[in-house]
Amino acid sequence: xxxxxxxxxxxxxxxxxxxxxxxxxxxxxxxxxxxxxxxxxxxxxxxxxxxxxxxxxxxxxxxxxxxxxxxxxxxxxxxxxxxxxxxxxxxxxxxxxxxxxxxxxxxxxxxxxxxxxxxxxxxxxxxxxxxxxxxxxxxxxxxxxxxxxxxxxxxxxxxxxxxxxxxxxxxxxxxxxxxxxxxxxxxxxxxxxxxxxxx
Amino acid sequence: xxxxxxxxxxxxxxxxxxxxxxxxxxxxxxxxxxxxxxxxxxxxxxxxxxxxxxxxxxxxxxxxxxxxxxxxxxxxxxxxxxxxxxxxxxxxxxxxxxxxxxxxxxxxxxxxxxxxxxxxxxxxxxxxxxxxxxxxxxxxxxxxxxxxxxxxxxxxxxxxxxxxxxxxxxxxxxxxxxxxxxxxxxxxxxxxxxxxxxx
Numbered sequence: 001x002x003x004x005x006x007x008x009x010x011x012x013x014x015x016x017x018x019x020x021x022x023x024x025x026x027x028x029x030x031x032x033x034x035x036x037x038x039x040x041x042x043x044x045x046x047x048x049x050x051x052x053x054x055x056x057x058x059x060x061x062x063x064x065x066x067x068x069x070x071x072x073x074x075x076x077x078x079x080x081x082x083x084x085x086x087x088x089x090x091x092x093x094x095x096x097x098x099x100x101x102x103x104x105x106x107x108x109x110x111x112x113x114x115x116x117x118x119x120x121x122x123x124x125x126x127x128x129x130x131x132x133x134x135x136x137x138x139x140x141x142x143x144x145x146x147x148x149x150x151x152x153x154x155x156x157x158x159x160x161x162x163x164x165x166x167x168x169x170x171x172x173x174x175x176x177x178x179x180x181x182x183x184x185x186x187x188x189x190x191x192x193x194x195x196x197x198x199x
Numbered sequence: 200x201x202x203x204x205x206x207x208x209x210x211x212x213x214x215x216x217x218x219x220x221x222x223x224x225x226x227x228x229x230x231x232x233x234x235x236x237x238x239x240x241x242x243x244x245x246x247x248x249x250x251x252x253x254x255x256x257x258x259x260x261x262x263x264x265x266x267x268x269x270x271x272x273x274x275x276x277x278x279x280x281x282x283x284x285x286x287x288x289x290x291x292x293x294x295x296x297x298x299x300x301x302x303x304x305x306x307x308x309x310x311x312x313x314x315x316x317x318x319x320x321x322x323x324x325x326x327x328x329x330x331x332x333x334x335x336x337x338x339x340x341x342x343x344x345x346x347x348x349x350x351x352x353x354x355x356x357x358x359x360x361x362x363x364x365x366x367x368x369x370x371x372x373x374x375x376x377x378x379x380x381x382x383x384x385x386x387x388x389x390x391x392x393x394x395x396x397x398x
Contacts, residue, residue: 044276072342073298077243080291084283084331092279092327099272116330119338128291131315131334132283132327139318139326143271 001106003187004050004057006030006041006094007064011159012111015176016063016183023184028054032064041090042066044097051101059187060098061109062091067126069167080125087129092136099144107148109186110137112195114155120167134195141193148192154179155199174198200305202386203249203256205229205240205293206263210358211310214375215262215382222383227253231263240289241265243296250300258386259297260308261290266325268366279324286328291335298343306347308385309336311394313354319366333394340392347391353378354398373397 003020007013008029017027029035030050039050041064051057066086068079091110098108112130115123130153137151156168157176165173182196202219206212207228216226228234229249238249240263250256265285267278290309297307311329314322329352336350355367356375364372381395 072295072339075295077288077292077295080288080295084288088327088331089276089279089283092324093276096271096274096276096279115338116334117337119334119341121342124335124338124342125291127338128287128331128335131330131332132287133330134334135315135318135330136323136327138316139314139323140271142318143320143323 001058001187002026002028002056003059003061004028004030004054006060006062008035010064012154012157012176012179013063015180016061019177019180019184020187023188028057041094042085044093047093047097051097054101056103057098057101058103058106059109060094060102060106061183061187062094062111063183065091065111065129067129069122069126071122072124075125080128083125083129084132087126088132088136091133095140095149099147102147104146107150107187108144109183110149110151112151112153114153114171114197114199116153118171122167137195138193145192148190150186150191150194150196152179152182152186153195153197154182172199200257200386201225201227201255202258202260203227203229203253205259205261207234209263211353211356211375211378212262214379215260218376218379218383219386222387227256240293241284243292246292246296250296253300255302256297256300257302257305258308259293259301259305260382260386261293261310262382264290264310264328266328268321268325270321271323274324279327282324282328283331286325287331287335290332294335294339294348298346301346303345306349306386307343308382309348309350311350311352313352313370313396313398315352317370321366336394337392344391347389349385349390349393349395351378351381351385352394352396353381371398
């Protein structure tokens with residue numbers, strides 16, 4: 001399959017790319033500042049240009065999402081806006097526009113995270129964004145057929161512990177390669193509306 | 200208690216006001232165009248003015264939220280933005296700013312809805328907003344103590360069937376007065392981080 005992978009240059013994205021290429025898929029990697037294609041997916045017009053440039057696609061997968069981590073009493077309204085836009089609205093827009101570009105047999109695989117159900121201090125905005133993504137996936141799944149949509153909801157990746165470890169104290173980390181397996185399941189499987197939790 | 204009730208003039212808000220006044224609480228009703236206080240809570244500056252005008256508060260409850268209902272292939276990026284702002288960001292902002300205004304023993308009661316778990320056609324944006332609200336409630340509950348926060352998640356109200364009935368075909372409706380009971384439970388109870396589902 002020809003798969004658009006947003007965030008291909010990140011720690012998770014790199015693992016997803018390797019897992020997909022090992023399955024002999026063609027990966028079109030998207031990054032904000034580099035990759036096969038460059039796009040800032042928080043801008044709906046950039047998403048339009050991205051799909052115009054990408055050509056035919058069998059699947060869209062997202063392994064990127066920006067969230068602001070701050071204690072609730074330090075979080076600004078701008079931080080909340082940026083997190084909802086960076087992790088939720090951006091992914092919703094990829095689906096909203098992508099439904100016209102992805103093959104009828106194709107799929108969308110979004111990314112949420114453990115904070116939907118298991119909050120951490122300083123993660124309230126990220127929790128909100130993840131909750132939006134998961135509820136949207138369940139809802140879009142009844143309107144997109146024959147196209148499918150799922151989300152992968154990882155806990156913190158071992159590879160991310162140097163930067164995010166202090167937020168996830170006492171929570172088990174998983175290798176990004178394990179998270180990547182769930183992307184393969186979503187893309188090659190037949191389910192829709194699922195949240196694949198990797199914990 | 201002295202309770203700020205946002206959306207007091209709506210169908211659900213009216214039922215919540217009656218339930219709270221029957222419990223001898225003082226309700227300060229907020230509406231976009233009328234009420235004891237007037238505010239458009241989608242504007243963070245209006246939320247600041249609202250809290251400055253409201254005076255001391257023991258609780259904040261929300262019975263309002265604007266969502267766009269359209270089939271996924273007709274939904275615009277503006278519709279998604281407006282729904283996230285109208286139902287999710289607005290409520291998050293009431294909590295974010297309200298934590299400095301509500302009594303230490305006080306509480307926040309937000310509103311989500313059945314679409315978080317049970318999607319309907321044309322409800323994808325509303326589902327996303329509800330999912331954001333519920334995940335935020337779980338997250339804020341670990342940072343707000345001693346203040347509390349819960350959400351009420353109703354199915355469609357019987358009183359709303361004339362306008363929303365066609366979207367909720369085959370789903371049982373409940374009287375707004377039953378939904379209002381969950382607000383009383385949230386405000387007078389001791390739990391936090393809960394989603395009170397009224398179905």
